Amino acid sequence: MGIIAWIILGLLAGTIARAIIPGRTEPGGCIGTTAVGVLGALLGGFIATALDIGEIENFFNLGTWLIAIGGSVLLLLIIRAISR
Numbered sequence: 001m002g003i004i005a006w007i008i009l010g011l012l013a014g015t016i017a018r019a020i021i022p023g024r025t026e027p028g029g030c031i032g033t034t035a036v037g038v039l040g041a042l043l044g045g046f047i048a049t050a051l052d053i054g055e056i057e058n059f060f061n062l063g064t065w066l067i068a069i070g071g072s073v074l075l076l077l078i079i080r081a082i083s084r
Contacts (some may be wrong), residue, residue, distance in 0.1 A: 010038030017072035044071020
């Protein structure tokens with residue numbers, strides 16, 4: 001995937017992760033959401049590849065989206081746990 005696809009995937013995955021995990025909104029706005037999404041997608045891809053349950057392949061793959069959203073949710077939970 002290209003850098004633009006990673007940014008779009010990150011923005012959408014971060015937004016979905018913030019919708020799944022209720023609570024106060026962290027500062028950062030769109031850039032923070034995109035950062036959580038992109039880093040979460042990388043984290044999810046690393047974990048999925050290490051456990052041999054999938055990998056981030058292309059933009060229009062359902063597995064890619066599920067891994068990216070799962071990683072974003074995990075990263076968001078870690079950020080909230082550290083910030084408390």
